[in-house]
Amino acid sequence: MERLERIWLTLWDSFNSARKLKLALAFVLAGLLLATAFGIYWSFEPDRFDVSEQARQQTAMESPVTGAHTVATLIHLTETLLEKPGGYLSNDMTPPGIWLDNIPSWEFGVLVQVRDMSRALRKSFSRSQSQSTEDPALAKAEPLLHFDHRNWILPSTESEYRKSLKLLYDYRKRLIDTQQQDAQFYARADNLRDWLGDVSTRLGSLSQRLSASVGQRRINTDLAGDSAGRQATVASDELEIKTPWLQIDNVFYEARGTAWALIHMLEAVERDFGDALDKKNARASVRQIIRELEATQGTIWSPMILNGTEFGFLANHSLVMASYISRANAAIIDLRDLLSQG
Structure with a gap:
């Protein structure tokens, strides 16, 4: 009789343990899904x-x-x-x-x-x-x-x-x-031009980082304009630059956030600096920059940021983003030149 009781208790403990384990797994699964x-x-x-x-x-x-x-x-x-x-x-x-x-x-x-x-x-x-x-x-x-x-x-x-x-x-x-x-x-033209200089620098850097998604050989321009005696050798003038695979989507979304913020800031600037822009006939330039940046906010239909080669079978989202960013930056450079004119 005692032996049967021990067997029964053992089976009951095993059943309880299995149920607790299943309950714990269910809670973990529910937590992960949530x-x-x-x-x-x-x-x-x-x-x-x-x-x-x-x-x-x-x-x-x-x-x-x-x-x-x-x-x-x-x-x-x-x-x-x-x-x-x-x-x-x-x-x-x-x-x-x-x-x-x-x-x-x-x-x-x-x-x-x-x-x-x-x-x-x-x-x-x-x-x-x-x-x-x-x-x-x-x-x-x-x-x-x-x-x-x-x-x-x-x-x-x-x-x-x-x-x-x-x-x-x-x-x-x-x-x-x-x-x-x-x-x-x-709201003066020179003040606006100074801020646009910072914006242009940021966009230029982003464009280079986006383009590096496929790997590039670039000329080392770190010593550009320096004396000939300090220039790097011809062999070290070329650099191999490639964004790490795990960083490609991070750079892409950083560019998306940058463009999203700039769209609103430029819309605000157009209203506050309206008189200065009209005097320089530059309002259309601001609107064109906004138009270029709006293209960066298109819906991403792919579940992940694709990284195909330049002319390969798969798309390269980073290169497309770099194209829009570069065009916006070129328009900003032209706008700064326009604002500097008397």
Whole structure:
């Protein structure tokens, strides 16, 4: 009898163990499926927004003052990084955020343009000349946006960027207050040309990195213009440059984020710098740049970023993106020349 009881207890324990194991596996599987669903949802890029509508909403003015479109766009781009589905993902240390790399790369592309615009606001747009005093809120906001974009604790990246947002809110509040004169926005052609110089440099670098997806032999231009005595030898003048396979999609999505941010910034600039652009007959040039950048936002029908050769059987998404970026950059260079003319 005791033997039968022992056998029965052994079978019952085995049954319970198997059931617990199945339950645990079911929970793990359900968790993975849920994380995958959230990961897919969080990977959708934010939609375009109307910069004029944003300026009216943020300023509560039907006809916002000069500079309001640019400042409102900068604020909304920063808010989008923090408040889009999933929030800010570049510093996530838990699933599914830690598994994602495309949308963090997109975030970095947007962030670089936010940083460049905040610097332009601080050193050019808000100052009448090089010897004038910089705006105190912008002087604090710009360094905060340069905080490490991957830091997750003590302090977190999000907390530093939110501090910067509060300072940008302060500048916006003073800018739209017609009773105060301590916040200004100088929509001059030379200021716009300086910012476009930074944009051109960024796009030029992105174009080269995108083109390197298939591997390229390039001439080493690091010592270009230097004395003949310091030039590299002919044998070392050529460099083999190829983007690592695991980085190809990251560079692609960084370019997507950069272009997405620039589309909105250029739309805001067109409104705030309208008079300066009209005097130089340059408004059409700005719209053409926007048109070129809009082409980078087309729907990606492939489940992954393809990396075929230049004239191979498979498409190369990076080379297509590089083409659009290069054309936009060429148009920006022409626009800067136009703005420099008297």
